[in-house]
Amino acid sequence: MKRKGICFVCACTQEDGCPEGCSWANLKQTLCTSCEPLSAIERMQKRDRALDDLANRLDLLDSLREKLLVRRQVAADEPARVRTGGRKRGKKKPMTLDKVKELAELFTNAARIARG
Numbered sequence: 468m469k470r471k472g473i474c475f476v477c478a479c480t481q482e483d484g485c486p487e488g489c490s491w492a493n494l495k496q497t498l499c500t501s502c503e504p505l506s507a508i509e510r511m512q513k514r515d516r517a518l519d520d521l522a523n524r525l526d527l528l529d530s531l532r533e534k535l536l537v538r539r540q541v542a543a544d545e546p547a548r549v550r551t552g553g554r555k556r557g558k559k560k561p562m563t564l565d566k567v568k569e570l571a572e573l574f575t576n577a578a579r580i581a582r583g
């Protein structure tokens with residue numbers, strides 16, 4: 468990961484610069500002048516990563532769509548259940564638990580994607 472004060476290419480710092488001498492090539496202080504030409508390559512890699520990320524997002528969307536379909540099925544079953552079982556106020560609780568579980572799953576997925 469990029470950290471301020473450390474060149475992300477060669478890991479040189481303000482105190483411990485490159486042997487040939489360098490300064491910061493950007494305001495964020497994450498790239499030094501001796502590595503600046505390499506940053507074009509990094510940009511390309513970044514674009515590749517962005518594409519990977521997009522693919523991951525599409526995967527996530529797919530899984531979300533699946534969840535939605537399941538939910539829609541449950542919703543379609545719901546009226547019948549309500550008709551036969553009658554209306555009960557206490558029904559809201561398990562729905563909330565399901566939602567929490569779903570959110571937890573989403574977070575797990577997001578964390579997995581973030582880890583790459």
Ligand SMILES: [Zn+2]
Pocket residue numbers: 474475476477478479485498499500501502
């Ligand atoms: Zn450097």
Ligand SMILES: [Zn+2]
Pocket residue numbers: 474477479480484485488489490499500501502
């Ligand atoms: Zn340097």
